Amino acid sequence: MYDAIVVGARCAGAPVALLLARAGHRVLLLDKGTLGSDVLSTHLVHQPGVAALARWGLLDAVRASGCPPLTHVRYEVTGTDIRLEGCARGVEGQRAGFAPRRPVLDPVLVRAAVAAGAEYREGCAVTGLLRDDAGRVVGVEGRHAGRAFTERARLVIGADGMRSTVAGLAGARFTVEDARLTCAYYTYWTDVPAGLELYEGVGSWVAAVATNDGATLVLAYFPQSRFDEVRADAFTAYLEQIRVTAPELYERLRGRQPVERLRGTGDQRNFFRQATGPGWVLVGDSGHHKDSITARGISDGFRQAESLAQHTGPVLGDGPERLDAALRAFADDRDTALAPGYEATLAAARLDPHAQRLSLLRAVQTDPELTSIYFDVVAGIGSAQALYTPKLLSLL
Numbered sequence: 035m036y037d038a039i040v041v042g043a044r045c046a047g048a049p050v051a052l053l054l055a056r057a058g059h060r061v062l063l064l065d066k067g068t069l070g071s072d073v074l075s076t077h078l079v080h081q082p083g084v085a086a087l088a089r090w091g092l093l094d095a096v097r098a099s100g101c102p103p104l105t106h107v108r109y110e111v112t113g114t115d116i117r118l119e120g121c122a123r124g125v126e127g128q129r130a131g132f133a134p135r136r137p138v139l140d141p142v143l144v145r146a147a148v149a150a151g152a153e154y155r156e157g158c159a160v161t162g163l164l165r166d167d168a169g170r171v172v173g174v175e176g177r178h179a180g181r182a183f184t185e186r187a188r189l190v191i192g193a194d195g196m197r198s199t200v201a202g203l204a205g206a207r208f209t210v211e212d213a214r215l216t217c218a219y220y221t222y223w224t225d226v227p228a229g230l231e232l233y234e235g236v237g238s239w240v241a242a243v244a245t246n247d248g249a250t251l252v253l254a255y256f257p258q259s260r261f262d263e264v265r266a267d268a269f270t271a272y273l274e275q276i277r278v279t280a281p282e283l284y285e286r287l288r289g290r291q292p293v294e295r296l297r298g299t300g301d302q303r304n305f306f307r308q309a310t311g312p313g314w315v316l317v318g319d320s321g322h323h324k325d326s327i328t329a330r331g332i333s334d335g336f337r338q339a340e341s342l343a344q345h346t347g348p349v350l351g352d353g354p355e356r357l358d359a360a361l362r363a364f365a366d367d368r369d370t371a372l373a374p375g376y377e378a379t380l381a382a383a384r385l386d387p388h389a390q391r392l393s394l395l396r397a398v399q400t401d402p403e404l405t406s407i408y409f410d411v412v413a414g415i416g417s418a419q420a421l422y423t424p425k426l427l428s429l430l
Contacts, residue, residue: 036062036187037350039174040152041160041200044073044136046318046335047193048143052090053343055150059350062185063147064158064174066194070137074299076220076253076329077133077245078104078230080413083333085126086340092142099138102244103130104230107409111387112235112279116395120402122409131230131413133243133251139332158183163190163203163314170354171204171313188350189357190314191342193335198320201307206316209369210376212304215383216325217261219272219298220253226286232412233280237385239327240279249293252276252283255327257385261300269296302326304380306372309365312358317342322368324376325383330414334372341367374417394421397429 040051043065051063067073079087079096087093097103109118121129134142148154155178164173164184173186192200216239228242228250239255254275256264264271277284302325309321318335345364349356398404404426410416 036060036185038062038189038191039064039185039187040191040193041174042193042195042318042320043144043154043156044140044193044195044318044335045143045332046320046339047191048140048147049086049090049336049339050191050193050317050342051152052143052147052150053339054347054350055147055152057343057347059347061147061152062187063144063152063154064160064176065154065156066159068156069144070141073136074297075136076241076243076326076331077135077251078243078329078332079132079134079139080329080333080415081122081124081128081131082414083336084128084130084132086333086336088126088128090146092146095142096132096134096139099134099142099246101132101134101138101246103132104244105130106229107412108229108231109412110233110280111392111395112233112238114392116392116399118395118399118405118408120405120409122413122415123406124410125415133230133245135246138246160194160199163200169312171311188313189346192314192316192320193318194320196303196319196323198316200314201316201320204311204314206308206311206321208305208307210306212380214258214300214302214304215380216255216302216327216385217258217264217298217300218253218255218302218326219264219268219296220251221272221292221296222249222251222294223287223290223292224249226250226252226290228283231280231283233283234387235279235385236387238275238279239382239385240276240283242280242283252287254279255385258300258302265298265300268298272296302383304376306369306376309368310361312354315342315346315361315364322372322376324379327383328375328379328412328414330375330379333414334375337371338368341371375414378418393430397426400429401425
């Protein structure tokens, strides 16, 4: 019997397996995919996530992959005089972000979990939850290498993404749910120098971010209402969105060809699910998902993994009453911590920069300190209220 079974070995599941294993618990980490497989992602790890990698001793491995630090941010609003440039103040000494490819980042996390003592199995499809006579979840069943299997644990952790199988099997209800707001497409370009560039316009958003192998990830966002139109000729729409929203970036792409196929999605859901029940808990995108436009998913997944390990690690060997209390505390912490970022993401995903916000940005761009605070807000280090310093108020 394991102390914990973690279903999903990506940016929430692998870290929670790592942290629980380091705390001395017996952990089974399952994933339906294979180690190093790719997945839709903005790649961006904001400074809070970078600080977590540093705390776990894994930041050097990300650096060693050749992924460049993002030490300079450029933020423009199309059709205006607004252009901010600078860097966040950072957190725990980490001022740079990173945007590693997922076939780089995910194996770093999984290998660290295995090194800490977690058992890892890939190609595992979980098909059911085991329950005791009282209805408490006590394990999983599924298929691996063509054979059925069952495994038991004190806690089953669903970290299997937005379309979580564990959430469905547990009957986790949506506690907050909002409409889809954007669709997004991206691919990779070489010889297109960039750090982190963000371009915002009415009905549009474009981002460019440096990643591994000298490549630059360029993403284009559209209103969800345009999804059917865009996907009919996605690459043409993608280039046109870049041309209209980020003309200077478009000129850097002109005459070049992307080095990989275009990827995209119109299924960017916005929700909180019930986080926990008897014997089970959801972490990462399985319990909370929002539009990728603010690229908070990886950093938020790291935060939830750390919080879950801190709440449950000390009581995993105790009785179910203490474990359930710890799980409820984790759920409260998750909702309190992530609600402001959720609302900020919905506001950005509406793709409609309003006059009050433009006035704020014009004031911010006049002062390097305010610009750094603003980039802290973008990274999820602080709330928008941190911007309202006496200096800013004197400029409004």
